[in-house]
Amino acid sequence: MTTSTKETLSHLDWLESEAIHILREVAGQCSNPVLLFSGGKDSLCILRLAEKAFRPGRFPFPLMHIDTGHNYKEVIDFRDQRAAELGERLIVRSVEDSMKRGTVVLKSPDEPRNKHQSVTLLEAIEEHGFDCCIGGARRDEEKARAKERIMSFRDEFGQWDPKNQRPELWNLYNARSHKGENIRAFPISNWTEMDVWQYIEREKLALPSIYFAHQRDIVMRSGAIVPVNVPLASGDVINAPKPGEEVINMQVRFRTVGDITCTAPVPSDADDISKIVLETATTTITERGATRLDDQTSDASMEQRKKEGYF
Amino acid sequence: MDAMNKPHNDSLLRFMTCGSVDDGKSTLIGRLLFDTKTILADTLTHIERTSKKRGMEAVDLSLLTDGLQAEREQGITIDVAYRYFSTGTRKYIIADAPGHEQYTRNMVTAASTANLAIILIDARKGVLTQTRRHSYLAHLVRIPHIVVAVNKMDLANYDQAVFDKIRADYLAFAEQIGLQREGHDIQFIPMSALNGDMIVDRGDAMPWYTGPTMLETLEAAPPAHSEHDEPFRLPVQFVCRPHASDDPELHDYRGFMGRIEAGEIAVGDAVTALPSGQSSRVKTIELGNVQMQRAITEQSVTLLLEDEIDISRGDMLVKTGQAPEPVKQIEAMVCWLSETPLSTARTYIVRHTTRESKAKVSEISYRVDVNTTEHLPAQGLNMNDIAKVTFKLAQPLMVDPYKVSRPTGAFILIDESTNNTVGAGMIEA
Numbered sequence: 001m002t003t004s005t006k007e008t009l010s011h012l013d014w015l016e017s018e019a020i021h022i023l024r025e026v027a028g029q030c031s032n033p034v035l036l037f038s039g040g041k042d043s044l045c046i047l048r049l050a051e052k053a054f055r056p057g058r059f060p061f062p063l064m065h066i067d068t069g070h071n072y073k074e075v076i077d078f079r080d081q082r083a084a085e086l087g088e089r090l091i092v093r094s095v096e097d098s099m100k101r102g103t104v105v106l107k108s109p110d111e112p113r114n115k116h117q118s119v120t121l122l123e124a125i126e127e128h129g130f131d132c133c134i135g136g137a138r139r140d141e142e143k144a145r146a147k148e149r150i151m152s153f154r155d156e157f158g159q160w161d162p163k164n165q166r167p168e169l170w171n172l173y174n175a176r177s178h179k180g181e182n183i184r185a186f187p188i189s190n191w192t193e194m195d196v197w198q199y200i201e202r203e204k205l206a207l208p209s210i211y212f213a214h215q216r217d218i219v220m221r222s223g224a225i226v227p228v229n230v231p232l233a234s235g236d237v238i239n240a241p242k243p244g245e246e247v248i249n250m251q252v253r254f255r256t257v258g259d260i261t262c263t264a265p266v267p268s269d270a271d272d273i274s275k276i277v278l279e280t281a282t283t284t285i286t287e288r289g290a291t292r293l294d295d296q297t298s299d300a301s302m303e304q305r306k307k308e309g310y311f
Numbered sequence: 312m313d314a315m316n317k318p319h320n321d322s323l324l325r326f327m328t329c330g331s332v333d334d335g336k337s338t339l340i341g342r343l344l345f346d347t348k349t350i351l352a353d354t355l356t357h358i359e360r361t362s363k364k365r366g367m368e369a370v371d372l373s374l375l376t377d378g379l380q381a382e383r384e385q386g387i388t389i390d391v392a393y394r395y396f397s398t399g400t401r402k403y404i405i406a407d408a409p410g411h412e413q414y415t416r417n418m419v420t421a422a423s424t425a426n427l428a429i430i431l432i433d434a435r436k437g438v439l440t441q442t443r444r445h446s447y448l449a450h451l452v453r454i455p456h457i458v459v460a461v462n463k464m465d466l467a468n469y470d471q472a473v474f475d476k477i478r479a480d481y482l483a484f485a486e487q488i489g490l491q492r493e494g495h496d497i498q499f500i501p502m503s504a505l506n507g508d509m510i511v512d513r514g515d516a517m518p519w520y521t522g523p524t525m526l527e528t529l530e531a532a533p534p535a536h537s538e539h540d541e542p543f544r545l546p547v548q549f550v551c552r553p554h555a556s557d558d559p560e561l562h563d564y565r566g567f568m569g570r571i572e573a574g575e576i577a578v579g580d581a582v583t584a585l586p587s588g589q590s591s592r593v594k595t596i597e598l599g600n601v602q603m604q605r606a607i608t609e610q611s612v613t614l615l616l617e618d619e620i621d622i623s624r625g626d627m628l629v630k631t632g633q634a635p636e637p638v639k640q641i642e643a644m645v646c647w648l649s650e651t652p653l654s655t656a657r658t659y660i661v662r663h664t665t666r667e668s669k670a671k672v673s674e675i676s677y678r679v680d681v682n683t684t685e686h687l688p689a690q691g692l693n694m695n696d697i698a699k700v701t702f703k704l705a706q707p708l709m710v711d712p713y714k715v716s717r718p719t720g721a722f723i724l725i726d727e728s729t730n731n732t733v734g735a736g737m738i739e740a
Contacts, residue, residue, distance in 0.1 A: 008534045009609055011323040011402035020611035021570040024548040028624050028665060052599035053568070053611070056561055057553040073678045139393045146392040155728075165390070166732045167416060169423040171570075172662055172723045176730035190404055192395050 012202060015195055016049065019187035021152055021171060026132055026185045027060040029072040029175040033132035033185070036121075037063040037090070039079030039208055040257045042136030045196055046187060048203050049083065061134065062089040066121050068259045069096040069234070070115040075257050076233040078208040093124040098143075112261040122158045125182055132175060140192045150189050151215075156180040171279040193255070197280050201273045213253045213271045219245040224264045225252060323402045327421040327454070329445035330431030331410040335462045339431065340394060340407055341505040343526070346511035349396040368602040391421045401530060410441060415681055415695040416648045419735055422452035423721070426535040429525075434467040434501070438480045443488075444681045446481075450490055451644060451697065451737065453714055456532050457490070457497045460525065465617035469516040474501040488684055489634045493714070500525055536573065536608040543574030543582075544711070544719050551613060566597065566613040566621055572664065572718035573700040573711075574630070575603035576614070581631035582602050584622045585709045590631050591618040591684065603732040627709045627719075635719070637707035640673070642740045644713075645692070645700045649726065649733035653692035659733070661704065663722040668706035670724070675700050692734075699739070711736035 009017060023046075026033050035050065037043045050059050063083055066077070083090035095113050098104040103123065104116045125133065139145050144162075151173045153166055166174055175183045188196070200207065218225050219241050228241045236259060241247050252265035253276070270276045330336035335367070343349075358594060374445070394405040406421035422428065428449040432442055449457055463736055467473040479498045500509055501520050508514035511526045525529065551566035576582070576593060583590045595615040596603045606612045614628065629635070641661075645655055653672065661670040676699040678689035689698050713720030724734030 006537045006540075007607055008537050009607070010321055014323045014609060017570060017609055017611040021548070024568055024570075024611070025665075028548050054549075054551065055600065056558075056564060057551040057566075060549075143392075146394065147390045162390070166734070167420050167723075167735070169420050169719065169723055169735045170721045172664075172721065173425075174662065174723065174725055174730070174732045176725065178730065190393065190395070192397070192402075194397065197401070218402050235337060 012198055015188070015191055016052070016199070018190065019046070019049045020053040020172075022187040023050055025151075025173050026134055026175060026183075027054070029173070030132040030183065032128070033061040033134060033161050034064045034091070034125075034128065034130045035059070035061050035134040036136070037065055037079065037083070038258070039065070039075040039182045040136070041196055041200060041207060041211060042138065043166055043187060043192075044082070044207060045092045045199055045203075046134065046136050047086065048199075048205055049187060051086070054283070059086075059088050062091055064091040064093065064124060064133075065208065066124065067092055067094045067096075068117060069094055070113055070223075070232065070238060070260045072208070072210055072257060072260060073231055073233045074210050075208045076157075079205075082206075085113065091124070091128070091201065093120050095120045098123060099188060110261070112259060114259040114262045117259075118158065131177050132185055134185045134187065135254070136188060137184075137186045138191050138196075139189050139194075139299065148186065148189065150186055152184040152186065153177070154182045154184060156182075158182060160174075160184075185253065185282055194277070194280050197273065197277045201277055208275075210254050210257060210265075211276070213251050213268045214267065215249055216250065216252050217247050217249050218265070221245070222272065225250070226264060227252075227260065230260050321400055323404070323536055324426060324529060324532055325404045325406065325424050326427035326429060326529065326532075327406040327408055327418075327425040328431065329408065329410055329418060329449065330429075330462075331441065332600065334410070334431035334433050334685045335504040336407070336410065336431050339429070339460065339462065339502075339510065339525075340405060342504050342507055342510045343405075344394065344396050344506060347396045347398055355559070356545065377488055391417050396532065398526070403529065410445065412444060412681070413695060415444075415697070415728070416735075417699075418445070418448050419452060419646045419648075422448060422454055423735070425452075425454050425531050427456040427458060427529070428454045429460050431460050431462050432477055432481070433615055434461050434463045434473050434477065437477050438484060440682045442481070443484060443684070446485065447488060447679075447681055448683050450488055450493070450495065451646075453737075454718055455495060455538070458525070458528055459497065459499045461499065461501045462515065464501045464508065465506050469501075469503075469508075470502075471517075471519045472606060474499070474520070475621075494568055498522070498528060500528065525688055533554045541573035541574050541608065541716055542633040542711075543580075543628075543630045544572045544664075544716065544717075545569045545576070545612075545614065546572060547622055547624055547626045548667065549663050564615070565619065566615055567628060568611075569628075569665070570611045571606055571608050573608055573716050575605060576630070578603075582614075582616065582628050583631045583634050584620055584706050585623065585627045585629060585634055586637045587626070588634075589620040591616040591620055593617075624739075625655050625664075627664065627666075629709075635707050635709045635711055639704045639707050640701065641704065641710060641736075641738050642676075642699065642701045642710065643722070643736040643738045644679075645698055645724070645734050646738045647692040647694055647696045647734050649731060650694050651726070651733070652694075653734065655691065658727070660723050660725040660727055661702065661708070661736070662725060663708045663710065665721060666706070666708060668704045670702040670704050673701045673703045700736070710738050712739060 098120045104119050149168045228239045230239050254265045254270040270279045390408045407422035408418045502509035509524045547567050547569045549568040553561045565592050580593050594617045597613040655672045661668050675689045677686040678698040711719040720738045722736045726733045
């Protein structure tokens with residue numbers, strides 16, 4: 001065996017290169033893909049990867065956001081601004097439209113809308129005839145995701161069947177689907193939260209302001225920090241404190257952004273990316289554990305939602 | 312800050328673990344994650360709760376790799392799971408595959424992306440049938456580095472004689488299947504995943520062992536593509552022609568996009584496009600909006616050529632003079648992945664690099680007993696079977712022998728009616 005040590009890629013370059021390869025495979029194999037873009041940090045990384053994969057050409061897919069109507073205004077504004085800067089087409093489909101159509105029925109007006117995104121997503125897939133949705137999910141996020149394929153097959157009901165997944169070997173991805181079926185492609189499957197922040201730092205990516213430490217009115221509710229009196233892009237204000245709850249003004253940041261009703265901030269004084277990288281390296285709580293109010297119900301809650309067509 | 316937790320990494324290693332829960336595989340992975348501080352407090356609290364609920368006294372680190380609901384119900388691991396951890400110097404991707412015979416296909420899947428395999432042996436049981444199976448598969452899929460982890464040394468009184476005997480037995484078996492002869496590097500580590508001996512910390516129990524710990528071994532393992540010179544191979548994924556652009560400079564832009572699967576390329580190098588055989592020189596190498604003088608293996612780049620030649624997705628760029636012959640027949644070792652048996656009457660799709668061809672079986676030479684490596688006659692193939700198969704191809708493929716180049720020697724078989732991936736192949740000739 002030779003002992004020569006040829007130059008190889010750094011871990012971040014390797015992850016970047018793998019993700020670019022996956023995006024180009026989607027473009028090469030699928031006839032009508034779409035990139036799911038929320039304005040969150042993972043999907044912002046994917047936008048940068050798509051630039052590296054396809055520029056100076058245009059992206060071979062539009063961007064799409066499934067809006068619950070309960071997203072932070074800062075993130076929605078950032079989403080629109082970023083799509084405009086890139087000159088790429090942004091499709092927005094709203095859970096509230098599904099509610100008007102009667103395809104989403106909330107159990108109560110304040111029920112979190114996160115899981116209902118699946119319905120709106122499936123409706124949008126059907127409307128546009130998309131055969132592949134590119135998403136920012138990572139295998140390190142949650143244990144149901146640890147076994148997810150990079151190209152994940154969904155049947156015509158959008159269902160993920162963990163017992164019936166296509167084997168995925170080498171970097172030979174199989175993104176074939178019949179009409180009505182769908183592939184979910186996850187270019188940053190192999191990234192961890194730390195990799196994402198290191199990439200954001202290296203690429204100097206701009207982020208919505210709520211990722212950085214800021215002052216915010218919150219209440220403590222069953223041990224979680226719950227933001228209250230949050231203004232929406234629509235002008236409405238949601239999450240009024242419940243009677244008897246004490247509103248505290250706290251310095252916080254979001255590790256993950258999503259529907260307001262199920263995403264909690266963490267106390268932090270990290271006001272720039274390098275401080276966030278440092279904080280991520282020394283944190284003692286997982287990203288979802290700290291910040292997702294919807295995954296704590298049972299061991300299998302993410303798995304269940306994925307089976308029902310979630311990203 | 313803890314030295315293990317520095318947000319700084321230089322390289323990446325993908326490895327797999329072979330063994331069953333009984334060998335302490337999940338405990339080993341749990342231990343690696345735990346001792347490198349990858350496990351965070353809330354996850355630990357969670358598994359503490361689960362351990363108690365299941366009536367265990369100590370925290371069961373194997374719960375860290377607990378998988379899907381269906382698997383928990385059956386108490387087994389069905390599918391390959393991917394785990395991540397990072398040290399000060401390296402990022403690791405673990406492919407955690409179930410070890411049982413009926414999951415051969417999952418082991419092959421996990422092995423396909425690994426550059427190192429940890430083969431677990433229970434110190435009390437020694438080299439078993441499953442050890443042979445795991446080693447044969449690691450050999451078949453050409454994982455260059457094999458680490459034989461002799462686990463549960465705590466239950467064998469940390470006795471050096473036990474370790475030495477297992478090492479001798481394994482080496483005798485390795486000689487039989489030609490592991491070292493064919494370039495695999497084999498190392499042995501005595502350990503106790505349960506107590507953490509020789510995983511990240513050495514512990515005090517085995518002063519007679521002076522070799523590296525598991526983590527030291529992982530830290531020192533060469534990354535993929537670092538040990539041999541390989542011929543340049545760039546399968547074209549996508550052609551960028553932004554002619555609708557307002558920028559007149561882009562009017563003639565033709566970028567050939569793909570990942571360098573092997574070798575290196577520099578501006579000015581003579582290249583040939585396959586299968587057409589037309590040649591040109593590299594004018595520009597781009598990654599995003601950065602121009603580079605050269606690019607190395609595993610980099611996703613865009614190449615612009617001096618001359619206008621017709622190249623599309625599925626073609627391959629190679630250095631002129633290093634071109635593989637396009638072939639219309641391949642002999643390969645195939646692992647059958649599907650519950651539906653292989654039919655010699657049917658046509659399948661071979662996907663090789665970014666290229667596809669229809670394919671028909673012309674011969675099944677033999678099937679391999681993965682436990683004894685014995686060759687057996689075979690008419691068809693069932694799930695988990697491994698066999699030598701010859702295919703006739705409708706379109707030429709530009710292939711290398713798998714043992715020379717894994718990325719350009721590998722292919723998958725797709726069933727056209729279901730679109731399922733039904734087979735994995737490694738080209739011999």
